[in-house]
Amino acid sequence: MVENQAAKTAEDDVKILAFLCNWCSYAGADLAGVSRFQYPPNVLDVRVMCTGTISPYFVIKAFQEGIDGVLIAGCHIGDCHYLKGNYMTAKRFGVLREALKFMGLEEGRLRLEWVSAAEGEKYAEVIRSFTEEVKALGPSPLRKRRGVSREAVGS
Amino acid sequence: MPDKENIYRLVPSTCVYCGTGCGVLLESMDGCLTGVLPQKDHPVSVGSLCIKGWSCHEFVHAPNRLTAPMIRRDGELVETDWETALEAVAEGIDRARGDGGPDAVGFFASARCTNEENYLLQKFARAVVATNNIDHCARL
Amino acid sequence: MSELAEIIKEKLRDGADAFLCLRDCEGTVIPALISAGDEIELDGVQVGSLRYPLEKILARLQERYPDKRFAVLARGCDERAMIELAKLEQLDLDRVVMVGVACSAGEAEACGCDRPYPGEIVLGERAEPAPSRGIIDEVESLTPSERLEWWKEQFSRCIKCYGCRNICPMCFCKECALEDPKLVEPGVIPPESPSFHVIRALDMAGRCIDCGLCEEACPAEIPLRSLYRKMREIMEESLGYRAGESVEEKNPLSFLGSEEDIEKLEQED
Numbered sequence: 139m140v141e142n143q144a145a146k147t148a149e150d151d152v153k154i155l156a157f158l159c160n161w162c163s164y165a166g167a168d169l170a171g172v173s174r175f176q177y178p179p180n181v182l183d184v185r186v187m188c189t190g191t192i193s194p195y196f197v198i199k200a201f202q203e204g205i206d207g208v209l210i211a212g213c214h215i216g217d218c219h220y221l222k223g224n225y226m227t228a229k230r231f232g233v234l235r236e237a238l239k240f241m242g243l244e245e246g247r248l249r250l251e252w253v254s255a256a257e258g259e260k261y262a263e264v265i266r267s268f269t270e271e272v273k274a275l276g277p278s279p280l281r282k283r284r285g286v287s288r289e290a291v292g293s
Numbered sequence: 294m295p296d297k298e299n300i301y302r303l304v305p306s307t308c309v310y311c312g313t314g315c316g317v318l319l320e321s322m323d324g325c326l327t328g329v330l331p332q333k334d335h336p337v338s339v340g341s342l343c344i345k346g347w348s349c350h351e352f353v354h355a356p357n358r359l360t361a362p363m364i365r366r367d368g369e370l371v372e373t374d375w376e377t378a379l380e381a382v383a384e385g386i387d388r389a390r391g392d393g394g395p396d397a398v399g400f401f402a403s404a405r406c407t408n409e410e411n412y413l414l415q416k417f418a419r420a421v422v423a424t425n426n427i428d429h430c431a432r433l
Numbered sequence: 434m435s436e437l438a439e440i441i442k443e444k445l446r447d448g449a450d451a452f453l454c455l456r457d458c459e460g461t462v463i464p465a466l467i468s469a470g471d472e473i474e475l476d477g478v479q480v481g482s483l484r485y486p487l488e489k490i491l492a493r494l495q496e497r498y499p500d501k502r503f504a505v506l507a508r509g510c511d512e513r514a515m516i517e518l519a520k521l522e523q524l525d526l527d528r529v530v531m532v533g534v535a536c537s538a539g540e541a542e543a544c545g546c547d548r549p550y551p552g553e554i555v556l557g558e559r560a561e562p563a564p565s566r567g568i569i570d571e572v573e574s575l576t577p578s579e580r581l582e583w584w585k586e587q588f589s590r591c592i593k594c595y596g597c598r599n600i601c602p603m604c605f606c607k608e609c610a611l612e613d614p615k616l617v618e619p620g621v622i623p624p625e626s627p628s629f630h631v632i633r634a635l636d637m638a639g640r641c642i643d644c645g646l647c648e649e650a651c652p653a654e655i656p657l658r659s660l661y662r663k664m665r666e667i668m669e670e671s672l673g674y675r676a677g678e679s680v681e682e683k684n685p686l687s688f689l690g691s692e693e694d695i696e697k698l699e700q701e702d
Contacts, residue, residue: 194635195616202628215701222689229685232671233638233664240572240663241627242580279581300451301466301494305459318463320490322497331596331650333483334461340483341652344594 152206152272154181156265157196159189161219162254163211169258177265180272181209188212190223194234197248201238204281207247207272211264214252224252246271247278299324305332310345310404311431313337317346326353352405386422399426437556438475440532441504445469449504449530453491455481464490480506480534480556486602486646488514492523504530510644512551513677514602517642520684523605535559544645545658567659569666581627588626590653597647597657598633603640603676610636630660637661639668639686642677 158164164185170177186192189212197208210231212224231250239245249268253261303318316335320328329350333340352358362378363370389397400418402411411429418427441452445467456465457477464485467474491505507515512531518524533550535557541549545565550557572580598604598611610632611617617629624630641661648658668674672685685694 195610195632198628198631198635199616202625225689226686229672229690233667233686234635236667236671237631237634237638237664239577240580240660240667241584241631242575242577242582244577279578300468300498301453301490303458303463303465305461305463316461322493330464330485331600332461332463333485333649338652340649342594342596342650343592343652347594347596347599 150273152180152269152277153204154207154209154265154269154272155184155200155205156181156209156211157184157186157189157192158253159212159219159224160185160187162213162217163251163261165255166211166253166257166261169255170261171258173258175258175262177262178269180269181265188218188220188223189227190218190220192227194230197234198238201243201247201278201280204278206275206278206281207249207268209249209251209264209268211251211253211261214254217254243278243280244275246275303330307408308338308342308346308349309407310349315342315346317342317349319350326350390422395423396426398422398424400424400428402427402429404429404431435478437478437480437506440555441467441475441478442472444504444530444532448502450498450501451494451503453487453494453503453505454478455485455506466494482540484508484510484644484646484649486514486600486644487511488518488524489602489605491515491529492518492605495525495528502528502530504532506534506556507531507551508534508536509546509548509550510642511602513548513642514644516680517603517640517677518605519680521603521605521640521687526680532556538563546643546645567662568656569659569663572659584630585626587655588630589623591623591629591655592653593622593624593629594652596650596652600646600650602644602646603637603642630655630657634660634664638664639672639674639684640676641665 158167164183167183189210192210197210200208210227212227213219215224215228218224228250235245235248238248251264253264299321300323302321304321306317306319308315308317315338316332318330318332319326320330327350329342329347331338331340331342331346338346361372362375364373364378364381365371386398398418400414400422402414415427418424437454441454444452450468452467454465454467455462455478456467456474457479458465462479462481462483464487465474465478467478487505487507488511491503494501494503505511512533515524515526515529515531519526531551531553533553533555535551535554536544536546536549537557538560540546541560541563545563545567547562547564549562550559572583575583595611598609611629616632617624641664643658643662643665645658647661648656651657665676668676674682674685676684683690
């Protein structure tokens, strides 16, 4: 149902994978929901204990499987539950983003944000702006032919 | 240190897996075959190998590799010595040849054997048994 | 007796248990281990014009013989590899005697090497660095979608021989991400583009010492060296780290870094 409503055109039908850290961003997303802030339904959440556990392989795998955008969200620098996990993420992220850029994946498809447990509003805003950005870029060029059947059916 | 000959040695050889004949350097450590490197100046492969070449040492010390001939007795494979095994083979070939002529016998050679061994097998098939029924698992 | 043979004799006399060098063997120059008392083997020893991952062999020899000292021929790239391997706990530099070999100007040019000599040169003359960016400039002039296509064409030739990993002096993991069926589907050739090669490229970030053996070993002529060289550039630009340059400097992807680095990041947030 939700997917059909969101998928008016192929450009709108973008899928975003969001890796959320358990202690801050997942709670932030929860707060956004409880507070009834509106944000687009294109996001698939993956809860991880810390953004530091996110291997760059996960992101590559997601893109290879046809995800249009990947968001990594964790605690603000200095607030990490494990003290310095997000600091390692920040370093790793820079390298990953540059590598994917060199490969020809648009920079806007990958984003790192710090969202605390109290920032429900910010989480909704991040999802809104990121979804807009990914929609503007259109479906990922690596996407497998997911849309073919829909076009063939003509709906 | 053990026998110094055996500590580490690279031996130039030819990959046995197919007819291309890429140059490999077989690496032995403590007298065991442990790895492969491509031979950089080999006229055929010029320092490259395919996945088979890169792992062509693995079967040598493989735990499930047959190290003695096996013979089937009452439906069970049992280890035997070469004399008994070759006798059984000779008898079998003789019987098949007597019943159905030379073309009733077929030979299948292995890429894991050397070129010379394979040459000998085809010679045996063609000149002794008088059949062209010989094939090889990596025929190119 | 050649200059190298004299040096080998000297090192073996001065406490090295064996010397890893290159030697003529049936007409081809390949790595060989010379132990004390092998004078007869010294005949064919040479620096050689073709490179083999000596440090990779050395790391395994050290693991097998933890109480022995090995001497080894070291070009600029070999030295970088050994330094980086030591930082990754794969090699004990205290038990290594390096005999520095400077590459000739022609070799440096052909390699596009930015440091074709080790810290201490024993053999050869120091040649000027001849840094090259390979195909990096060409790729960077393309639009994102063109880049993706360009790489796809390159990677479509991959026969998944794993030669780039097997020959790489910096690849030593017992379990390799490229053999994980969840990341790389087994039995599919060519592998998925670009994930297979991006996984390897990312693992090369902060590790690749730019020896170029990967590209030499690639039967499909994929410009791997340029790809990993770009990862080197990225590491230098974003984290200020060049693999294999100094023994003391820690790899920022393995270590947390200084308090100042963390403060800098806090201010950016």
